[in-house]
Amino acid sequence: MKAGSRLKQVLQKGHFAVTCEMGPPKSAQIQGMLAKARAVKGYVDAVNVTDCQSAVVRLSSLAGAVHLLREGLEPVLQVTCRDRNRIAIQSDLLGAYSLGIRNVLCLTGDHQRFGNHPTAKGVFDLDSVQLVNIVKGFSERRIFANGEPIKEGAPDYFIGAVENPFSGPLELRVLRLEKKIRAGAAFIQTQAVFDLERFKRFMSLVRDRGLDEKCFILAGVIPPKSERAAIFMRDKVPGISVPDDIVTRLRNAADPKQEGIRIAKELISAVQSIEGVSGVHIMAIGWEEVVPQLVSETGLYPRPA
Amino acid sequence: MIVAERKPLAEIVAALGKCRKVLVVSCSGCTAVCFTGGAKQAEVLASSIRMHYRVAGVPVNTGTVAVTRQCDREFLQPIEHRLTGVDAVVSLACGVGVQFLAEAFADLWVVPALNTRFAGGRVGTTLWEERCRMCGDCILHLTGGICPVTRCSKSLLNGPCGGAAGEHCEIDSSIPCAWIHIYERLKRAGRLELWQKLQQPKDWSRGNAGGLGRLAREDYSE
Numbered sequence A: 001m002k003a004g005s006r007l008k009q010v011l012q013k014g015h016f017a018v019t020c021e022m023g024p025p026k027s028a029q030i031q032g033m034l035a036k037a038r039a040v041k042g043y044v045d046a047v048n049v050t051d052c053q054s055a056v057v058r059l060s061s062l063a064g065a066v067h068l069l070r071e072g073l074e075p076v077l078q079v080t081c082r083d084r085n086r087i088a089i090q091s092d093l094l095g096a097y098s099l100g101i102r103n104v105l106c107l108t109g110d111h112q113r114f115g116n117h118p119t120a121k122g123v124f125d126l127d128s129v130q131l132v133n134i135v136k137g138f139s140e141r142r143i144f145a146n147g148e149p150i151k152e153g154a155p156d157y158f159i160g161a162v163e164n165p166f167s168g169p170l171e172l173r174v175l176r177l178e179k180k181i182r183a184g185a186a187f188i189q190t191q192a193v194f195d196l197e198r199f200k201r202f203m204s205l206v207r208d209r210g211l212d213e214k215c216f217i218l219a220g221v222i223p224p225k226s227e228r229a230a231i232f233m234r235d236k237v238p239g240i241s242v243p244d245d246i247v248t249r250l251r252n253a254a255d256p257k258q259e260g261i262r263i264a265k266e267l268i269s270a271v272q273s274i275e276g277v278s279g280v281h282i283m284a285i286g287w288e289e290v291v292p293q294l295v296s297e298t299g300l301y302p303r304p305a
Numbered sequence B: 001m002i003v004a005e006r007k008p009l010a011e012i013v014a015a016l017g018k019c020r021k022v023l024v025v026s027c028s029g030c031t032a033v034c035f036t037g038g039a040k041q042a043e044v045l046a047s048s049i050r051m052h053y054r055v056a057g058v059p060v061n062t063g064t065v066a067v068t069r070q071c072d073r074e075f076l077q078p079i080e081h082r083l084t085g086v087d088a089v090v091s092l093a094c095g096v097g098v099q100f101l102a103e104a105f106a107d108l109w110v111v112p113a114l115n116t117r118f119a120g121g122r123v124g125t126t127l128w129e130e131r132c133r134m135c136g137d138c139i140l141h142l143t144g145g146i147c148p149v150t151r152c153s154k155s156l157l158n159g160p161c162g163g164a165a166g167e168h169c170e171i172d173s174s175i176p177c178a179w180i181h182i183y184e185r186l187k188r189a190g191r192l193e194l195w196q197k198l199q200q201p202k203d204w205s206r207g208n209a210g211g212l213g214r215l216a217r218e219d220y221s222e
């Protein structure tokens, strides 16, 4: 078997971690994704491979993660509860571990209504908290979801989950984070931070409950490409809040892309200085070539060996 | 109750095809209560069918008959005498009633006039909403009387997803997020600990994921 998670090591050693996100193609043609992977290689500690994000059919996250492994990058396998039941999910997790994948990110998944097959039957046999707990059961108790022992080769994943500090009552989000940690989440990726004030309040509640001591929190950052992109996220993407001053800055900028990069760098530096934040997760959404610049210009390059 | 909606007339007459003697059977149970399947709606449907065929230049013979509950065998036998010579019956019951009707009369051709939508109730003058998914393992005592299986769009059991916008579900801004409402209700009742406990994966086999639902009552005798 291959070694354990490098992302886990980086975090445990106290380094400020950097991960980024990569969406597999809407085809079986992997070249474009591999080019993006090569571009970010060395600048991030791990790359998150999305699982049919926005409920749009894409190359599977498992296959995408294996492609990244072959390129020498460390993948984080995203697994949602939307399309698979507990049998399929556990099966995929055994398979992924056997192929060398060591990090898993457990999500509920966007509702199928948002995607390109809105008439599909959503599975949601499990929810993300239960999924986290099942993966924890693999390593901690060496059992399947039904309690049956895994006789040999039980996967020992570095388990991640997501939290959205910007959705619904703030204290509810903190309690939910706590629930995920109790279920077994070792790292947490947050929804993209634009609203720094709310994020700071969230983190202070997190610290009050000592949750930052119990898991690694990676703050999500999206470099906004244009005013239109920012408005789209604000109005159309569930659970993202984009304050007006960010939209205004992009509108007034001579070069909106450069302004977007500036905003992202400011956000990265800002979250880095918030106590309890252990890293940053960059979601460039098709603009992955900007990742190296964001990382090096915020002093996060080179990455720890 | 069971909430149902009328199928479009075009679909019903298409299903009737060449049938020329048609009996419309109403149901005085749930579908009457939600104003889709009662005696009045049966009259309206029967005359619409007649009109449709008259315009097409084909005479049809339609009649109506009221059944107290089509999902009850004892109420079906009494209509047997009305079925002589009938090519098809159009049932205004839910899917249960349609099937009980078909089962009661082996040679009868049955056409459903309704789409059975859900178990729910009336929440506005012209609005009905689902309340129960019939999972067979009720957890309403843990969720402040609000069912997350039914009312959360993803049937989550451990709290809201990250998509809730304000108080609303990510899939539709007119649907409240069930989990935010559960949370607020538990908080008001001082029983948040109910939610903080991890809900294990649900046994879906007791509901419609498990195959034909059956209930044998050993405790019951007539």
Ligand code: SF4
Residues within 6 Å of the ligand: B151, B152, B153, B154, B155, B156, B159, B160, B161, B162, B163, B164, B165, B168, B169, B170, B171, B176, B177, B178, B179, B180
């Ligand atoms: S927004 Fe609320 S009701 Fe809608 S899917 Fe998420 S948790 Fe369920």
